[in-house]
Amino acid sequence: MNKLKIKLSLLVILMTGSMTLLSAQTKEISLEDIWSGEFSQERMQNLQSLKDGESYIVQDYDRSTQNMKIEVFSYKTGEKTANLLTSNSIPGLSTFQTFSLSKDETKALLGTKVEPIFRRSTKGIYYVYDLKTKTLTQIDDVKIQSPAFSPNGKKVGYVKGNNIFYKNLETNTTVKVTTDGEKNKIINGVTDWVYEEEFAFVRAFEWNPGGTKIAYLKFDESKVPEFSMDLYGIYGQDLYPTQEVFKYPKAGEDNAEVSLHLYDLDSNTNSKINLEVPEYLPRLKWTEDENLFSVQSLNRHQNELKLYLVNAETKAASLVLTEKDDAYVDVTDDLTFLNNNSFFWTSEKDGWKHIYHYAEDGSLINQVTSGAWEVTNFYGFDNKSGRIYFQSTEQGSVNRDVYSVLANGRNKLRLTQKTGTHRADFSADYTYFVNTFTNTTTPAVYTLHKAKKGELVREIKDNSALLNKLDNYTISPKELSTINVNGYELNTWMIKPPNFDPEKTYPLLMFQYSGPGSQSVSNTFFSTNDYWYQMLAQQGYIVACVDGRGTGFKGRDFKKITQEQLGKYELEDQISSAKLFGERDYINADRIGIWGWSYGGFMSTNAIFQANDVFKAAIAVAPVTSWRFYDTVYTERYMTTPQENPSGYDDNSPITHVDEFDKGNYLLVHGSGDDNVHVQNSMQLIEALVQANKQFDWRIYPDKNHGIYGGNTRLHLYTLMTNFIKENL
Structure with missing residues (x-):
């Protein structure tokens, strides 16, 4: 080949390369790209701190092998230290979809064949896997709802057929707590449709700290009108439509009658807790005292929220706090009890959502936060340092930052700095937090910080691969x-x-x-x-x-x-x-x-x-x-x-x-x-x-x-x- 041909060939190659590069940088987004998951972000799935405060776990699923892993990482080094469990190493279990640990972290509750019911509710086949003995125990032969370990990990409560059961893992026996459950009539231990959708919870039973009592809600749906939906099925498989019928209270119609009950495992007895006739009971929570739990009550207009403390021995309910608003009162998950049964509570009563500290009798100790901004997440209270950790809009309503403050409202510290949205996951002892940061130009970046002052320890994970991919597209x-x-x-x-x-x-x-x-x-x-x-x-x-x-x-x-x-x-x-x-x-x-x-x-x-x-x-x-x-x-x-x-x-x-x-x-x-x-x-x-x-x-x-x-x-x-x-x- 002569020199002229070589030069022409090189010119063609260079021009072709330049055109390819230019084309790659101006690639346009398609609907197929969007809905195929092309732009999915990397995440830390199911991030949880272990009780030692030194380790955290994340969930990882290998699609090629269908192996679900729960991996343990060190906060201090960032290194993976162990596999807490892997599905392919558990005989009799091919994989699992959900998991939760017992409080002492010796057992795992694993969900398989999990299927949705409504927005938040599911049912599935559940197993208890003992991490020490490597034994697997199936909880029930059929699909169940809302299984939950007792705090000592010796029992699992759950709902089947609108009744509450618990399985004793030491004796391998099952006890039926309620007997009157009936579809579209009586529900025990899980919420009805409207509670699930609008009060955002499903499991309506709670163990006391000692695992000896269960507080639960009962819904009598007898008077609630039914709604029916025709389901048409799949061509070639379903000749006739089927019909889904469920209770759905439309505006102005009858709600389910809800009542509060307490079950004593030692005596195998149920007691009804008498309250002023409530329209709604949207939250149920035990204090640190095994004989004291709380329940929140709302009137139908939802402009008066009452907090009761219930003595599990006397069955007496005491009204400790009433929150009123000319419009409505929001129900939150922010209620946090301290060891002395005083509690933190959030309220909009000064015009902005802020944190308040109350004594056990409901008397106000102090307003912890204040200002023309809102607390958007209450992360928790560290008994050792006396600091509350929270997220707020103090840097602007479109932004979120993480803060800490003493319970007396003093010495507030901003723990995150970049302008954007920060979300924190704290270690169990509040030594560290994993911060997730994003803004309009930055996909999720996961970093580790010391909780004391927000000091950056290291970056854990970013989405640079996604940003590199987006470099090939014309993005505005x-x-x-x-x-x-x-x-x-x-x-x-x-x-x-x-x-x-x-x-x-x-x-x-x-x-x-x-x-x-x-x-x-x-x-x-x-x-x-x-x-x-x-x-x-x-x-x-x-x-x-x-x-x-x-x-x-x-x-x-x-x-x-x-x-x-x-x-x-x-x-x-x-x-x-x-x-x-x-x-x-x-x-x-x-x-x-x-x-x-x-x-x-x-x-x-x-x-x-x-x-x-x-x-x-x-x-x-x-x-x-x-x-x-x-x-x-x-x-x-x-x-x-x-x-x-x-x-x-x-x-x-x-x-x-x-x-x-x-x-x-x-x-x-x-x-x-x-x-x-x-x-x-x-x-x-x-x-x-x-x-x-x-x-x-x-x-x-x-x-x-x-x-x-x-x-x-x-x-x-x-x-x-x-x-x-x-x-x-």
Whole structure:
């Protein structure tokens, strides 16, 4: 080959390499990328501190071998020191899906064949694995719910057939604690549907510290109306539909009658604890005293929360604290008892969520934290140092930082420094904490710190591999800012096209959720939806989000302004924000769309019906279309009952405003198996639109629940929504 040919060949190679590099750096995101898990982050799965305070465990699953491992790491060195257990080394057990340790860490509770019931509840086959003797014991022959070790690890309580049982691991015998459990009638030891969904817990029984007593809730659902869902099954397998029937109390209807009970293992006796007739008992917790436990009681309007201490010997309940609010009182998991039975409690009574310290009799010792910011997580109390560890918004409502403070409120220390979102997992003795940090440009970074002053020890894990992968894509920054709307400074984010030119105009898609106390604008890295927004930005759309009035972390009054008028002020803020965005030179005011899911679908539907002069298109996924269709606990917390507040329910219902839908494009999506926001919501709206002769698009996903997922479902749904946006916005 002559020199000229060699030079030409080298030039072709160099040009080809340069074009390949340029192509790699401008790769565009696809829906297949998003829903195949291409952009998944590395995480520390099921991170837990061991009781020695020197080690922590994480869960790791090897898909190729189907081996589940629980690995032990040293806080001090960062080195892996052992495998606590591996599924392929346990005879008679191929793998497990869930695990929990006994308090003394000598036994593990392993869940297999675990299947979901509703959002938080599951049932499965469970085993106890003795880490010392290497023996495996199956708890029951059938699937059970909510198994829990007694504190001494000698027994396991669980629920089967709506009754409570416990298995004595020393004698290998099983005792039936309750006998009256019956589906759709009586539930013992686990919550009903509405408690699970709205009070966010399932297991409704608690062992005392000595493992000799069980406090539990009983739900009498006899008067609660039933809801039924048809399940259509799989073509070729199911000739006839089946029906799921469960108790679901809609706003204004009867709730389950809930009662508090105490079971004594030594005498095998049950006792009912007498309280003032409660509407709700949303929390149950033992103190450090084996004969003293707490229960929280709420009235139906949820604006008066009472804390009782119950003496397990006398069965007497003493009212120690009453929390009142003109709107509602939030139920939290922050209640923390000290050895002397004094306790920490969080409250919004000064206008912001803060920590308070009370004596056993309910007298206030002191307010621990204060200021125009909110405590967002109560991590715990260290008896040795006398310090409380917590997370807060002190550095801004979109940020989170970790702090410590003495119980008397003095010497508060900020333990994290970078601007963004920090979350802490503390060692059992509060010597260390693993910090998870993220912001709009940083996926999760895990670092180890000393708890005393927040000193960095080392980095444990980052997501540099994900960032390197994203370097090959055209990614636009997620810009955080604020917008002044209706007299308030609202948090917002915006994603612009990667080749954004301020001299051009672009269509705008607004996302919002808007529900009470929620937050969609935060200084965190991309969620799955953010990658979809990046894809839309690559195709020439601007995407924005505004957290309007009623959302959280900006004080009590900002959050609770929407009381009795869900949808009114939230809609005003989205409309006003859209108009202000439309005044910007680079946004086409005639091409503004809005979308949302659940509460966000309720909002986007109202937007296209009531403000189609502002919004050209809207997508609503699984929307509430009338709060009359939704459950008692959530709806009445913000709206009282339909009987008391009919105009609040009807004035803001999309069904009421169907006739105003004069122009614009609307896509309605729902899963037919949605146990939460029933497809009835969409069906009633569809009928109203049909009778009003309003044209729109809709899609029902058979047997899919509120999350609308499974197999290719999410890919199909987001393809549908993408095509709708491209055709109509």
